[in-house]
Every structure is written in structure tokens, then in C-alpha cells.
Amino acid sequence: MSTMDQPVLQAQQVTLHAGARVLLEGLDWQVRAGQFWCVLGRNGIGKSSLLHAAAGLQQTTAGRWLLQGQAVQAIPPSLLARQRGLLLQQQYDAFSLPVTEAVMAGRFAQTSWRSSPEERRLAMAALEQVGLAQLADADLLQLSGGERQRIAMATLLVQDPALLLLDEPTSHQDIAAQLQIMTLLRALAAQGKALVASCHDINLASRFATHVLLLGERQRWAGAASEVLQAAALEEAFSCRFAEVEVQGVMQFMSLPTPFQS
Amino acid sequence: MRHFLTVLCGLLLLSLLALAAAALCGSTGCLRPSASADTVALLLSLRVPRALTAFVVGAALALSGALMQVLLRNPLADPYVLGLSGGAAAGALLAMLAAVQLGWPVQMASAPGALVGASLAMLLLFGLVRQSLRQLSVSPLLSSQRLLLTGVMLAAGFGALISLALSIAPDAQLRGMVFWLIGDLDDARLLPLAAAVLFLALLWTLRHAPALNLLARGDAFAQLLGVPVLRLRVMSLCAAAACTAMAVAMAGTIGFVGLVVPHTLRLLLGNEQRLLLPAAVLAGGAALTLADLLARTIVAPVQLPVGVITALVGVPVFLWLLARSRT
Numbered sequence: 001m002s003t004m005d006q007p008v009l010q011a012q013q014v015t016l017h018a019g020a021r022v023l024l025e026g027l028d029w030q031v032r033a034g035q036f037w038c039v040l041g042r043n044g045i046g047k048s049s050l051l052h053a054a055a056g057l058q059q060t061t062a063g064r065w066l067l068q069g070q071a072v073q074a075i076p077p078s079l080l081a082r083q084r085g086l087l088l089q090q091q092y093d094a095f096s097l098p099v100t101e102a103v104m105a106g107r108f109a110q111t112s113w114r115s116s117p118e119e120r121r122l123a124m125a126a127l128e129q130v131g132l133a134q135l136a137d138a139d140l141l142q143l144s145g146g147e148r149q150r151i152a153m154a155t156l157l158v159q160d161p162a163l164l165l166l167d168e169p170t171s172h173q174d175i176a177a178q179l180q181i182m183t184l185l186r187a188l189a190a191q192g193k194a195l196v197a198s199c200h201d202i203n204l205a206s207r208f209a210t211h212v213l214l215l216g217e218r219q220r221w222a223g224a225a226s227e228v229l230q231a232a233a234l235e236e237a238f239s240c241r242f243a244e245v246e247v248q249g250v251m252q253f254m255s256l257p258t259p260f261q262s
Numbered sequence: 263m264r265h266f267l268t269v270l271c272g273l274l275l276l277s278l279l280a281l282a283a284a285a286l287c288g289s290t291g292c293l294r295p296s297a298s299a300d301t302v303a304l305l306l307s308l309r310v311p312r313a314l315t316a317f318v319v320g321a322a323l324a325l326s327g328a329l330m331q332v333l334l335r336n337p338l339a340d341p342y343v344l345g346l347s348g349g350a351a352a353g354a355l356l357a358m359l360a361a362v363q364l365g366w367p368v369q370m371a372s373a374p375g376a377l378v379g380a381s382l383a384m385l386l387l388f389g390l391v392r393q394s395l396r397q398l399s400v401s402p403l404l405s406s407q408r409l410l411l412t413g414v415m416l417a418a419g420f421g422a423l424i425s426l427a428l429s430i431a432p433d434a435q436l437r438g439m440v441f442w443l444i445g446d447l448d449d450a451r452l453l454p455l456a457a458a459v460l461f462l463a464l465l466w467t468l469r470h471a472p473a474l475n476l477l478a479r480g481d482a483f484a485q486l487l488g489v490p491v492l493r494l495r496v497m498s499l500c501a502a503a504a505c506t507a508m509a510v511a512m513a514g515t516i517g518f519v520g521l522v523v524p525h526t527l528r529l530l531l532g533n534e535q536r537l538l539l540p541a542a543v544l545a546g547g548a549a550l551t552l553a554d555l556l557a558r559t560i561v562a563p564v565q566l567p568v569g570v571i572t573a574l575v576g577v578p579v580f581l582w583l584l585a586r587s588r589t
Contacts, residue, residue, distance in 0.1 A: 057398055057482055081488030092480050095533040105476055109488030113472060113536070159487060 008194035014063035036189035038205035039198040041215030047198035055086040081109035085159045089167040091148045097140045106158030126154035146172040166197040182208040273544035280551040284313035289562040311450035316554040317547035322505040324546020327520030329502040334406040340521035341506040344413030348420025350510035353379015355427035380507035444567040445514035456508040463501040471536040518576040
């Protein structure tokens with residue numbers, strides 16, 4: 001099999017638990033270079049666990065994850081850091097730190113003990129991409145939650161792995177920043193990266209993702225965004241009703257309250 | 263990086279000045295050029311080992327404290343928080359009691375007793391938190407909680423042992439035991455061993471300083487960027503424990519150096535471990551050397567316990583820095 005055909009990320013019969021609760025059972029799934037997957041589903045369905053397990057942070061109960069054909073658990077941390085990166089849902093910054101240095105941390109696996117001007121340049125470029133270049137000299141602890149999340153995104157860009165996993169990249173962002181981030185992610189996919197982002201906004205997913213993995217209680221849907229995102233599947237997965245509206249050639253979904261039972 | 267060198271050279275100079283002052287001055291005043299060669303030789307042979315002991319103990323405590331604060335992500339963490347010093351002190355006091363019973367010289371018993379006690383405390387701690395050391399947690403706040411709580415409980419247990427040893431000790435020994443607990447720097451026998459341990463610990467932490475930078479920002483964060491977190495955590499605990507054990511075995515439990523020095527440097531220099539760790543070694547050494555010099559000279563010929571000076575000076579200086587940094 002040539003490297004072109006090989007999926008960047010592959011789940012083989014993966015089962016995930018959170019405590020005693022089964023989250024996912026027997027998941028077979030492939031992510032290829034150039035694809036931008038959005039993972040949709042209700043709270044607690046296993047979106048974060050899926051990303052953590054794929055990144056090798058969390059043990060899978062059964063089955064295995066392959067990165068470029070190699071078992072994730074068998075790859076040493078420093079090599080793993082070049083192949084996959086994960087944007088965590090929450091940023092915990094306990095100590096104060098200049099923003100540029102916080103972003104340069106993404107180069108840990110690629111650099112020696114001394115930091116180089118090249119790293120600083122990369123960090124500045126990444127801050128530019130997430131729209132925070134003006135904060136380069138600020139202190140990490142003085143930023144807002146949304147800004148810190150975008151700093152973490154810049155760190156991931158500087159890390160530059162082949163597979164980018166993002167746990168709710170738009171969750172703390174205002175509308176403009178959400179669009180900016182999703183546009184950036186789509187552009188990265190076009191450059192040949194593989195991306196998987198968990199997401200709560202069906203309409204952003206519909207507009208920007210190339211593929212969607214929709215997790216429901218009894219069923220899973222995986223495939224091209226336009227095929228998976230149908231009112232019927234969404235209603236089954238989220239147990240609420242949707243109205244479909246086409247806006248600028250893209251299907252958008254309005255959630256509707258279930259009518260009162262009289 | 264140039265900024266690193268400037269700071270470290272400044273601290274090195276400060277350390278050398280502190281050592282020189284501690285070697286030249288003492289409870290009988292400072293050496294004058296007019297003093298006879300015999301007096302000079304005698305005073306230097308007493309003061310130089312003591313100054314070096316103070317330096318090594320202070321450096322080891324500050325390095326250990328800086329490591330603990332990174333590992334536990336807790337501003338209150340110091341070298342003693344995990345019960346190592348309690349273990350060492352309980353070991354030393356029980357060894358002193360045993361020596362009295364067996365008629366051995368008490369001076370010989372305290373250091374080996376402290377080393378054995380610290381090792382036992384460390385084994386106990388690792389045994390108890392084995393499970394949680396193997397797990398990665400996404401929230402950095404959770405990861406250290408178990409370790410911290412276990413350590414605090416161990417420390418409480420050793421505290422009870424110390425009280426027990428003090429309450430059953432014969433009156434003749436009590437004063438010596440209490441002074442050992444407060445900490446004194448008379449005994450330089452362990453100096454070469456402690457210096458070697460400190461040097462190795464410093465080399466190791468310097469090499470891994472970039473990884474420790476990431477570890478300070480969270481277990482999961484560090485692991486994702488390529489740090490072998492589990493191994494690094496166990497190794498830094500070992501390095502910190504070895505430094506603490508040596509310091510306590512040499513000088514008893516001298517407080518505040520391990521807490522205040524790393525925090526002061528963090529407030530002044532920031533959180534870059536590549537700079538902070540070597541700076542903590544130099545500043546901790548210099549601080550304890552100067553504190554000991556004060557303890558010996560301030561009400562000479564009476565010598566105060568050095569722990570009293572570190573607390574009396576350290577607390578207001580630290581509070582002032584903390585108040586200043588808020589603005």
C-alpha cells in the first residue's frame with residue numbers, strides 16, 4: 001500500500017468506556033489527508049474521549065488506533081508529537097508566561113535545548129493566522145478564555161503535525177472568530193492535513209467540514225458532510241426536530257421545539 | 263539567552279561574595295590582615311566547611327522546592343510538603359534515642375538515621391501513589407491532588423512520631439534534639455556526598471528544563487507535545503527527594519528557603535525553568551549562607567538557630583514581593 005492510500009488515522013473495532021459506561025462500541029473509521037471531519041453528537045456521547053483516545057492520551061478498552069499504519073500506543077511521545085496534535089477543550093495555565101513563549105512550546109519535539117530565532121518567527125506566523133499577532137507580548141494569564149483557546153490553537157499550528165485533533169475549537173469563540181477558525185481549518189485540509197474537530201454547531205460543520213461523524217445513542221453515521229447531514233439522521237441523533245434551509249448553496253438546520261403534548 | 267547568562271553571572275557573584283563573607287566573619291568578629299597565621303588557619307578551618315555546608319543545604323532545598331512547585335502545580339509546595347523531611351526528622355530522632363539507649367555517641371546517629379528515615383518516607387510515598395503516578399490526567403489540578411494529599415498525611419504521621427520521640431526522650435538529650443529539629447549547620451561530614459547529589463540533580467534538571475516547562479502547563483498538554491510525562495514526573499520526584507534528604511540529613515529541617523527562594527525568583531525572573539532552576543541553586547545557596555552568617559554574628563557570641571533567621575527575614579521579604587507583584 002502506498003503512503004498516498006494509507007489513512008492518516010484509522011480506528012479498528014475501537015470500544016471506549018468512561019468508567020463503567022460504554023461510549024462507543026466497535027468503531028471502524030478512517031481519516032485521510034485532505035479531509036476535515038467534524039464529530040457531532042449530544043453531550044457525553046464520547047466526542048472528547050474519541051479524540052483523546054486517538055491522540056493516545058486515553059486507553060481504548062478494545063480495538064486499536066493506527067497513525068500512518070502504526071499502533072498509537074507503540075509510538076514514543078516525541079515521534080507522536082510530530083504526527084498528531086490535540087487542542088484540548090480547556091486550557092489550564094497556572095503560571096504566567098509571555099504569549100510568544102507559550103506558543104513556541106509547540107516546537108518542543110523538533111528543537112534542542114536552546115530556542116532559536118526560527119521558532120520565534122514560526123510562533124509569530126501562527127499568532128498571525130489565529131488573528132492574535134497584537135497579543136504577542138502579552139501575558140498568558142491576562143487573556144480571556146477565548147483568546148487562550150486561540151493561543152492553544154497557534155501552539156498546535158506551530159507543532160505542525162500531519163493529523164490535527166481539535167476538541168471543540170469554536171466553543172469559547174465569538175461568531176467572527178468561529179468563522180475565522182473554521183476557514184483556517186478548512187484551508188489546512190486543503191493543504192493536505194487531516195483534521196478531526198468535535199463540534200456543537202451543525203451549521204458550521206455543514207458549511208466547512210468535508211466529512212461528518214455523527215454519533216447517536218443507537219446508530220452512527222460517517223461520510224461526506226452533505227450525505228450525513230440530513231434532517232432525518234440529525235433528528236435521530238439529537239432527538240429533536242430540524243427544519244432544513246438552504247443558504248448560499250449550503251444546507252443549514254434550524255432546531256425546532258417538540259410540540260407540547262396536550 | 264543572553265539575559266540568562268547575565269542573571270546567572272550576577273547570582274554567581276553574589277554566591278561567591280556570600281561564601282567569602284561567611285568564611286571571613288563569625289561570632290568572634292571578622293578576620294583582619296593583622297591576625298596571626300595560626301588564628302587565620304584555625305578560623306578558616308572552622309568557618310569554610312560551615313559556609314560550604316550552608317551553601318549546599320540552601321541550594322539543595324531551593325532546587326527541591328522549585329521542582330516540587332512545578333510537579334505539584336501548587337504555590338504552597340516546598341521540599342517538606344510530601345513528608346520527606348518528617349521521615350528524615352523522625353528517623354534522626356529515633357536513631358538518637360536508640361544511640362542513647364545503646365550508649366553510642368549521639369552525634370554519629372542523627373545523619374544516618376535521617377537518611378534512612380527520608381528513604382523510607384520516599385518508598386512509602388511512591389508505594390502509596392504508584393497508581394496515580396501512572397495515569398495522565400487532562401486537568402492538571404487533579405493530577406497532583408492525590409500525591410499532595412498522601413504526602414501531607416504522611417507528614418502528619420511522621421509529626422506524631424517526632425512528638426513521641428521528644429516526649430519519651432531523656433531531659434539531657436531534649437535540647438540537642440530540639441536544636442536538630444530547628445536546624446543547624448555544624449556538621450560538615452556529609453558535605454562531599456551532598457555536593458555530589460546536588461550537582462547530579464542540577465545537571466539532570468537542567469537537561470530536562472524544557473520538558474519541565476511544558477509539564478508545568480499540564481500533564482496532558484506536555485504529553486501531547488512529546489514529553490514522556492510519567493517518566494519525567496517520577497525522575498523529578500526522585501531528584502527533589504534526594505536533594506531534600508541530603509539537606510535534612512546534614513542540617514535538620516531548615517524552613518522557608520525551599521518555599522521562599524523559588525517563589526521570589528519566579529516573581530522576579532518568570533517561569534522559564536532553564537533559568538529558574540540554576541538560579542534557584544545559586545540564590546538558595548547564597549541566601550542560606552548569608553542567613554547563617556547573620557545567625558552567628560547578630561547576637562554574638564550567642565549563635566541563633568539559622569531556621570529562625572530564614573523565617574524572620576524570608577517572611578517579610580516574600581510578603582513585600584507578593585504585594586508589589588499585584589500592581
